[in-house]
Each structure stands twice: as C-alpha cells, then as structure tokens.
Amino acid sequence: MFNLRYLVIxxxxxxxxxxxxxxxxxxxxxxxxxxxxxILIYWSMALPKRVGLWYAVVTGLLADTLQGTLLGQxxxxxxxxxxxxLNFYQRIRVLSLPQQSLxxxxxxxICQIMVIWxxxxxxxxxxxxxxxxxxxxxxxxxxxxxxxxxxxxRKAMVG
Numbered sequence: 001m002f003n004l005r006y007l008v009i010x011x012x013x014x015x016x017x018x019x020x021x022x023x024x025x026x027x028x029x030x031x032x033x034x035x036x037x038x039i040l041i042y043w044s045m046a047l048p049k050r051v052g053l054w055y056a057v058v059t060g061l062l063a064d065t066l067q068g069t070l071l072g073q074x075x076x077x078x079x080x081x082x083x084x085x086l087n088f089y090q091r092i093r094v095l096s097l098p099q100q101s102l103x104x105x106x107x108x109x110i111c112q113i114m115v116i117w118x119x120x121x122x123x124x125x126x127x128x129x130x131x132x133x134x135x136x137x138x139x140x141x142x143x144x145x146x147x148x149x150x151x152x153x154r155k156a157m158v159g
Contacts, residue, residue: 008156009051012039012149013059021066033138036063037078037111041104042149044082045089047159056082070118077114081107097143105139 016035024032036059043051060075067074085092085107092103112135116126153159 005156005158006050008152008158009043009047009055012043012152013055015039017059017062017066020063030133031137033134033141034108034111036060036074037081037108038104038138038142038145039149040078040082041085041107042146044085045093046150046153048086048089050159052086053079053082069115070122073115073118076118077111080114081111084110097146100146101139101142104142105135108135108138111135 013036016039019035020032040051040056040059043055056078057075060073060078061071063069063074063078064071088103092100095103109132112131116131119126
C-alpha cells in the first residue's frame with residue numbers, strides 16, 4: 001500500500017538510480033559508487049520492517065533496465081547484500097560511522113563481485129581494478145550518505 005510518508009524512500013531510490021546512469025569520464029567509470037546499494041543499505045538499517053528484499057528486487061530490475069545489463073544481474077546482487085544487511089542490522093546500527101563504513105565496504109564488495117561474476121559468465125572482460133574502486137569510494141562516502149538520509153528521514157518523520 002502506498003503511503004505518502006514513505007514517498008521519501010521512493011524518491012531517494014529514484015535519485016540513486018539517476019546517479020547510477022549519469023555520464024562520467026571513462027577513467028572514472030570504475031570508481032562510480034553503487035548509489036542504489038548505499039541507499040538500500042541505509043533504508044534497510046533504518047526501517048528494516050519496511051524496506052526489505054522486495055525493494056532490492058524491484059530496484060535491481062530497474063537498475064538493470066536503465067543500464068542495459070542482463071535482467072536480474074543487479075537484482076541478484078542487491079538481494080544478497082540486503083539479506084545480509086537485514087540479518088545484521090541490529091549489530092551494525094550501534095557502530096560508529098567509520099566502523100559502519102567498513103561493513104558497507106564489505107557489502108559493496110560482495111555486490112560488486114556478484115555483478116562482475118555475471119559479467120564474466122556472459123564473456124565480458126572486466127579490469128582487475130574494477131573490483132575495489134567502487135566499493136572503496138562507497139565506503140568513503142557512506143558517512144555523508146548516512147547523515148543526509150538520516151536528516152531527510154527525520155524531517156519527513158518516516159519510521
């Protein structure tokens with residue numbers, strides 16, 4: 001059921017999808033953080049009963065459609081990291097932001113490995129540095145993503 005209070009979740013995911021398809025120079029493509037994964041990680045930690053695996057499936061399919069990748073590629077990766085996050089969110093929420101950043105790096109690295117694994121199965125070569133670039137950038141921007149989304153959630157009185 002659609003609730004206007006939760007509109008902020010949908011809008012943030014739309015922003016994340018938009019950031020995933022914005023053009024970047026060729027050298028920066030490997031360092032583009034997985035915005036959708038970062039936003040889903042935040043919302044599933046903040047509202048675990050509201051934002052679950054279905055959000056990951058739908059958002060992943062939208063990401064696949066927007067990027068022109070194999071349908072289900074991002075959905076599979078997002079479901080796996082969301083499943084892990086939903087199992088550990090109570091332990092992670094109490095950590096400091098630098099500690100959370102390390103946890104987010106692990107989730108983003110798993111997501112990156114899954115996406116690259118599917119690309120490899122399809123026969124598309126992937127450079128070695130592509131494994132770590134995006135998760136490291138995602139780890140570095142996690143504190144800002146967390147603070148911005150937390151402030152938006154509090155102002156919108158979501159949760």
